[in-house]
Amino acid sequence: MEDFAYYLDKLGEIGFVEQVFHSLVYASGLPHVHPNEVVIFESGEIGLVMSMTKNYVEILLLSEAKIRAGTQVARTGELLKLSIGEGILGRSLDPLGRCLTNPSPLKKVESRAIDVGPASIMAREQVKDPLETGVALVDLVVPLGKGQRELIIGDRKTGKTQFLLQTIMSQAKRGIICIYAVIGQRHFDFKKLEEFFATKGISKNTVIVATSSSDPSGLIFLTPYSAITIAEYFRDKGADVLLVMDDMTTHAAYYREISLLARRFPGRSSYPGDIFYVHSKIMERAGKFKKGSITALPVATTVLGDLSGYLQTNLMAMTDGHIFFDIDLYNRGRRPAVNPFLSVTRVGHAAQTPLQRDISRELTSFLVVHERMGQYMHFGAEVSENVRKILVLGEKIISFFNQPADSIMTANLNAILLAGLWAGVWKDAEVDVMKREMEQITLSYGVDEAFRTKLDKTLSTFDKFSDLVTYLKQNDEILLGKISRQK
Amino acid sequence: MYSEILSRVKTSEEKEQLQDEIEALKVSLYERGAVFEDMLKTRVRAWASQQIRKDLEGGEIDKEKYLTVLIEKLKEAKCVKLSIAFEPTQVAIDKFYTFITGEIGENVVLDITCQPKIMGGAIIIYEGKYRNFSLRRVFEEESKTFNEFILKILAR
Numbered sequence: 001m002e003d004f005a006y007y008l009d010k011l012g013e014i015g016f017v018e019q020v021f022h023s024l025v026y027a028s029g030l031p032h033v034h035p036n037e038v039v040i041f042e043s044g045e046i047g048l049v050m051s052m053t054k055n056y057v058e059i060l061l062l063s064e065a066k067i068r069a070g071t072q073v074a075r076t077g078e079l080l081k082l083s084i085g086e087g088i089l090g091r092s093l094d095p096l097g098r099c100l101t102n103p104s105p106l107k108k109v110e111s112r113a114i115d116v117g118p119a120s121i122m123a124r125e126q127v128k129d130p131l132e133t134g135v136a137l138v139d140l141v142v143p144l145g146k147g148q149r150e151l152i153i154g155d156r157k158t159g160k161t162q163f164l165l166q167t168i169m170s171q172a173k174r175g176i177i178c179i180y181a182v183i184g185q186r187h188f189d190f191k192k193l194e195e196f197f198a199t200k201g202i203s204k205n206t207v208i209v210a211t212s213s214s215d216p217s218g219l220i221f222l223t224p225y226s227a228i229t230i231a232e233y234f235r236d237k238g239a240d241v242l243l244v245m246d247d248m249t250t251h252a253a254y255y256r257e258i259s260l261l262a263r264r265f266p267g268r269s270s271y272p273g274d275i276f277y278v279h280s281k282i283m284e285r286a287g288k289f290k291k292g293s294i295t296a297l298p299v300a301t302t303v304l305g306d307l308s309g310y311l312q313t314n315l316m317a318m319t320d321g322h323i324f325f326d327i328d329l330y331n332r333g334r335r336p337a338v339n340p341f342l343s344v345t346r347v348g349h350a351a352q353t354p355l356q357r358d359i360s361r362e363l364t365s366f367l368v369v370h371e372r373m374g375q376y377m378h379f380g381a382e383v384s385e386n387v388r389k390i391l392v393l394g395e396k397i398i399s400f401f402n403q404p405a406d407s408i409m410t411a412n413l414n415a416i417l418l419a420g421l422w423a424g425v426w427k428d429a430e431v432d433v434m435k436r437e438m439e440q441i442t443l444s445y446g447v448d449e450a451f452r453t454k455l456d457k458t459l460s461t462f463d464k465f466s467d468l469v470t471y472l473k474q475n476d477e478i479l480l481g482k483i484s485r486q487k
Numbered sequence: 488m489y490s491e492i493l494s495r496v497k498t499s500e501e502k503e504q505l506q507d508e509i510e511a512l513k514v515s516l517y518e519r520g521a522v523f524e525d526m527l528k529t530r531v532r533a534w535a536s537q538q539i540r541k542d543l544e545g546g547e548i549d550k551e552k553y554l555t556v557l558i559e560k561l562k563e564a565k566c567v568k569l570s571i572a573f574e575p576t577q578v579a580i581d582k583f584y585t586f587i588t589g590e591i592g593e594n595v596v597l598d599i600t601c602q603p604k605i606m607g608g609a610i611i612i613y614e615g616k617y618r619n620f621s622l623r624r625v626f627e628e629e630s631k632t633f634n635e636f637i638l639k640i641l642a643r
Contacts, residue, residue, distance in 0.1 A: 009619065028615070029615030074617075
């Protein structure tokens, strides 16, 4: 970007700051300025034009600098653009594209406007490829597809970020580009994220776009826009991209702050009337395209598990489902604390194989029955043998879904372990023993290529879960062969 | 009626001064006794008080309305910011004023600032438009060619 004198000379238009309200500046002059145009102050700071009145231009400040009344401001004639190029992977940027850690220049740089309309329907395709999160419960019950927009919703400290990191780890290891938008969080959180990516060796496939709570509201507001612009850059190169926006409730809170300062009429919960438009415009830019895909995982925070909040319902309406992290389940020790009954995936099943779809259907109905039985047990009723079996199997399945934060389970491994559980491989085993033996199988699946190929081949021959279970009942040595049981 | 007064106001300082005087006059209307007359004599400059007396003579015009409109007209005056390299004399201000009103019409005031660094010429700002006709800019433009020329000479 050039300096103030250059733009003043080039466009020949000048304005003078009349009023300053926190991050909003009102300037007179600039007769031909247009909305979303970048303006530059004589001190070199930049701002974004939000609206114009007969007398004033309303400018959103994108820096901390103290602008005073009387400061000169010039038009640039440009929309807010982000410089993206080769070498962006592994970097941490702010929404204006300034590197927060590695200041070396990018190669083959191209400028992209950050606030553009979404791609047309002709450029899109149906979601058809699965996106494995590496989290067994999600991959089996609420599966995701590449290009899906899935809301990650739940109270604070319920393991949402942990799940997102597992998903990123799972995808980045497969070469998927992962972009993490840290929206107005603590600086410490962003540093932790950087360290996590470096420790897991996935930095080369990730980009962090971060703003901390100490940054100007205008800059925080732009974070998801910049993140999705980077996602579009990779999408246009034919790549599949995973975009995490953590979190959209914070984003909305900052937009509310800006709107109230700008004296916009407050709507429900004091949010401006266009908050749905602002969020849905970002969400619509994600999806499955003829060339590449952008899978968006926006995050929303709830209060006391209330899913009926204004923003929460807005975000649910503009996404293809949601994964609900339940504080009650978290307090009961479930990890991940995903509530399978209140989570929804609208297009994820379309990306599954017939076998996975069948497992998902079977599992969901079983979990419903188990939950009902569990509630029934609260009355202290005597249970039949059949009910007792359901309860025992249910406990084992729940235990199977309890997964350490740093482990990733592949879809095939999930399917075979669950089928083994169903087939009674661990019928008489204690939960601890079952978990240990499952870990042995997981380890063998990871290191023993012949075993892995054999399991994958076995799975590919079945379309129905019941057939797979029957097969495992008759051939349990496939799994038992990898377990060292004490007699 | 107002044009005689407005045409004597050429700079933003003069505008602000006259505006203060008229505001004080307007306040004096609500005080008992001959305060308005006293204010005209003591607070308002001679040429302005003379013109106001002339406009109000006969008593047909409402004083308050007259002063309110005058203040409004002063507020409406468009400001032309002019940066020049020297401290202007009254003759220079008159010349600038005549030229500018000839170009953009009446009810204009000049906000003149002295910036020796522009060397000569002027920078004009009007209604958000910025035009740099300074000598400094000409030098800067020309220096692009000069620099090459000088470097060539030095290289010999």
